[in-house]
Each structure stands twice: as structure tokens, then as C-alpha cells.
Amino acid sequence: MKIDTLCVQGGWKPKRGEPRQVPIYSSTTFKYETTQQMADLFDLKAPGYFYTRLANPTNDEVAKKIAALEGGVGAILTSSGQAASTFSVLNLCNAGDHVVASSQIYGGTFNLFAVSMKKLGIEFTFVDPDAPAEELAKAFRPNTKCVFGETVANPSGCVLDIEKWAKAAHEAGVPLIVDNTFPTPILCRPFEFGADIVIHSTTKYMDGHSSQVGGVIVDSGNFDWTRYPERFAGLVEPDASYHGLSYTKAFGKMAFIVKATAHLMRDFGSIPSPFNAFLLNLGLESLHLRIRRHAESALKIAKWLRKQDKVAWVNYAGLEDSKYYPLVKKQFHGDAPCGVMTFGIKGGREASIKFMDALKVIGIVTHVADAWSCVLHPASHTHRQLTDEQLKEAGIPPDLIRFSVGLEDPDDIIADLEQALNS
Numbered sequence: 001m002k003i004d005t006l007c008v009q010g011g012w013k014p015k016r017g018e019p020r021q022v023p024i025y026s027s028t029t030f031k032y033e034t035t036q037q038m039a040d041l042f043d044l045k046a047p048g049y050f051y052t053r054l055a056n057p058t059n060d061e062v063a064k065k066i067a068a069l070e071g072g073v074g075a076i077l078t079s080s081g082q083a084a085s086t087f088s089v090l091n092l093c094n095a096g097d098h099v100v101a102s103s104q105i106y107g108g109t110f111n112l113f114a115v116s117m118k119k120l121g122i123e124f125t126f127v128d129p130d131a132p133a134e135e136l137a138k139a140f141r142p143n144t145k146c147v148f149g150e151t152v153a154n155p156s157g158c159v160l161d162i163e164k165w166a167k168a169a170h171e172a173g174v175p176l177i178v179d180n181t182f183p184t185p186i187l188c189r190p191f192e193f194g195a196d197i198v199i200h201s202t203t204k205y206m207d208g209h210s211s212q213v214g215g216v217i218v219d220s221g222n223f224d225w226t227r228y229p230e231r232f233a234g235l236v237e238p239d240a241s242y243h244g245l246s247y248t249k250a251f252g253k254m255a256f257i258v259k260a261t262a263h264l265m266r267d268f269g270s271i272p273s274p275f276n277a278f279l280l281n282l283g284l285e286s287l288h289l290r291i292r293r294h295a296e297s298a299l300k301i302a303k304w305l306r307k308q309d310k311v312a313w314v315n316y317a318g319l320e321d322s323k324y325y326p327l328v329k330k331q332f333h334g335d336a337p338c339g340v341m342t343f344g345i346k347g348g349r350e351a352s353i354k355f356m357d358a359l360k361v362i363g364i365v366t367h368v369a370d371a372w373s374c375v376l377h378p379a380s381h382t383h384r385q386l387t388d389e390q391l392k393e394a395g396i397p398p399d400l401i402r403f404s405v406g407l408e409d410p411d412d413i414i415a416d417l418e419q420a421l422n423s
């Protein structure tokens with residue numbers, strides 16, 4: 001089936017007389033007839049549900065849809081995008097291990113890696129995503145276990161050359177994990193360019209209506225863990241907490257996802273509520289229509305903004321003179337990467353604040369990538385403790401406005417921008 005059909009009909013397949021919409025299995029536990037049946041579930045010998053902290057049928061039906069959209073073999077939903085990033089790394093790394101990551105990633109992910117995971121003994125080397133292959137190769141160490149990047153970075157808008165990063169990872173014998181939140185699989189499918197694992201904050205376009213916080217991990221099934229049994233001992237060697245079961249022997253291409261479920265979900269417990277999975281699925285049913293409209297409107301508005309005298313600069317990879325435009329042409333379906341851009345107002349921090357306060361249709365919220373157009377001013381919000389000088393060092397101009405183009409009529413959005421510029 002084509003991807004638009006998968007958005008609507010992927011995952012849940014109702015049989016005769018069953019509900020058309022995926023049912024919400026709001027149950028912590030599941031009933032069995034014999035002691036042996038339950039014992040087999042605990043040993044991972046038989047498939048089935050027993051406790052929702054590990055797995056839940058509603059969540060699994062929605063995960064199946066996202067796996068199909070990305071072209072993967074399996075997926076697991078998590079309670080947030082942060083939990084998806086955390087699990088994708090912890091499924092491969094122990095204390096003493098090392099990860100190579102793009103320096104252009106979501107601020108929350110950067111903090112997770114540079115501060116929290118460092119405290120757990122996992123070290124990260126951050127590399128400029130545009131660095132030449134030779135420089136990227138130098139970041140690897142004998143204890144490197146994986147590579148992490150973001151297809152379109154939030155908020156910098158940098159586009160990852162997935163093929164270049166996948167090649168560097170594979171030459172070092174490790175997988176590439178890609179955060180594909182901003183384009184969604186409708187506009188870019190990282191597995192087609194060599195990424196091995198994809199994660200998302202489903203909080204953003206996938207949900208698309210600001211109605212739930214969630215995440216997902218998808219495995220392509222392409223990385224052969226058994227080629228490096230010592231490096232990926234957690235997947236290949238016997239797991240003592242499952243009577244010596246080897247995930248790769250028992251589950252083949254599903255090893256990564258089964259381990260994330262049976263080991264990480266069991267121990268760390270970041271499962272989403274089945275009700276949130278239901279809301280996510282409602283969003284997915286129209287993702288293909290929404291994301292294309294977001295991207296199309298963003299391109300139209302970026303071109304308009306650029307022509308305004310009071311606008312200092314516009315950064316959007318869909319503009320033909322963006323240095324990322326060739327990568328957009330190569331890796332994306334369509335001419336525009338997503339609905340999010342950044343721009344600055346002439347007059348710096350003060351002018352940007354004045355402009356934002358004058359907006360009427362576009363909202364001021366700490367969010368991106370949903371139906372409602374919104375703006376955020378990092379110098380006043382997420383990075384408000386920094387001086388103008390420190391902001392510059394962090395690569396965030398004091399006038400930078402992050403702008404997420406919603407699903408309103410683009411002419412109404414332009415009219416709002418225009419009246420705010422004039423005031």
C-alpha cells in the first residue's frame with residue numbers, strides 16, 4: 001500500500017464485526033487460564049500481553065502503523081520523545097560506552113546526552129553535521145556504540161546528510177539513529193538513506209493537535225548485531241534476567257524492539273497511556289494531508305517574509321538558496337522539509353519582542369509542529385538567562401524567532417505577520 005493509505009489503514013485491522021477505530025485497552029493486566037500460559041509469557045516463549053508496563057495492545061496497533069510508515073520491521077511507543085531518545089541509546093550503551101552525535105539536535109536531547117547520560121557514564125562527542133566525512137570519522141573510538149542525528153534540527157533547521165552519517169557509522173560497525181520528528185515519514189524516510197533506527201517525538205506533527213505527549217522508536221531491521229557480538233553483547237549474548245535468552249537468536253530482526261520492550265520498558269517503565277496512543281492514531285489518520293499543507297504554507301510564507309524590509313533574515317531549508325536545499329531535493333518528498341522556520345526582525349531583541357506581542361492569529365506557545373501557528377523567542381523564553389553575547393556563542397541570535405506554520409489559511413497568517421511588522 002502507498003503511504004497515504006498506510007496513514008489511514010496501517011496497524012489495526014478489524015475483523016468481522018469489530019470496531020473500525022482501534023479500541024482503547026484501558027487495562028493494566030490480561031487474564032489467562034493456566035499457570036503455564038502465564039509462565040511462558042514471562043519467559044518470552046509465547047507472544048501475548050500480561051502487564052501494560054511492558055506492552056499494551058492499543059499501543060502496539062499504533063506502533064505497527066508507524067513502523068509501516070517508516071518502512072521498518074517493528075516499533076515501540078514511549079511516553080515522550082525524550083523517553084524514545086533515552087531508550088534508543090540505552091538499548092545499546094552501558095556505562096563506559098561512547099556515542100557520536102550531531103551538534104545540531106533538539107535542546108532537550110542535547111541536555112539528556114551532555115548532562116544526564118554523562119552522569120550515567122555514557123560519553124558523547126558532538127560533531128557539526130556539515131563536517132566533512134574525514135572529520136566525522138575522527139570522532140569514533142573503540143567503545144563507540146552508536147551515532148545519533150536529527151533529520152531537520154529543532155530549532156536550527158540544519159538538514160542532516162543521512163547517507164554521509166550512515167556511511168561513517170557503518171564503517172565503524174555501529175548503527176545510525178535518526179530523530180525524524182520534523183519531516184515525518186511522509187516527507188522523508190531515513191531508512192532509504194541508510195539510517196538503522198528512527199525515533200520521533202510523536203507530540204509534534206504525528207499527533208498534530210497538541211493533544212498528547214509521546215514518542216516512538218522504529219527499527220529498520222537492517223543492522224546485523226551478530227556481526228559484532230562483543231560490541232552488542234546486550235542483544236546477542238544470553239540475558240540472565242530471561243534465563244539466558246539471546247534476543248538475536250530468539251527474535252532475529254525484531255531483537256532491538258523486543259529488548260527495548262522486555263528489558264527497558266520492564267525496568268524503566270515509560271509506556272504511554274493507551275488513551276494517548278488512541279489520540280496519536282487519530283492524528284496519524286490525516287498526517288499525510290496535514291504535513292504537506294504545513295510544508296507548502298511554510299514555503300509560501302518564507303518567500304513572503306524574505307521580501308519584507310523589516311525582516312533581517314529568514315532561515316528555511318525549502319528556500320532555493322539555502323545551503324541545505326540540495327539535501328532537501330535529494331532526501332525529501334517535495335520541495336519543503338517541514339513547517340518550521342526561524343527568522344529575525346531588524347532592530348534585534350527589542351524589535352522581535354514588540355513584533356511577537358503584536359501578533360493576533362499566531363500564538364505564543366512553547367510548542368512546534370501542530371495545527372495552530374505559533375512562535376517562540378528563545379532569547380526571552382528557553383534561553384532567557386543568557387546575555388546577548390552568550391546567545392551569540394550558543395548560535396542563537398537575540399532576534400531569532402522560531403516560527404511553526406500551522407494549518408490556517410496562509411493568507412491569514414501573512415496578514416497577521418504584516419500587521420505585526422507594521423506596528
Ligand SMILES: *Cc1c(COP(=O)(O)O)cnc(C)c1O
Binds near residue numbers: 080081
Ligand atoms: C519535542 C522534541 C523532542 C522531545 O520530545 P517530547 O515529546 O517533548 O519529549 C525530541 N526531538 C525533537 C526534534 C523535538 O522537537
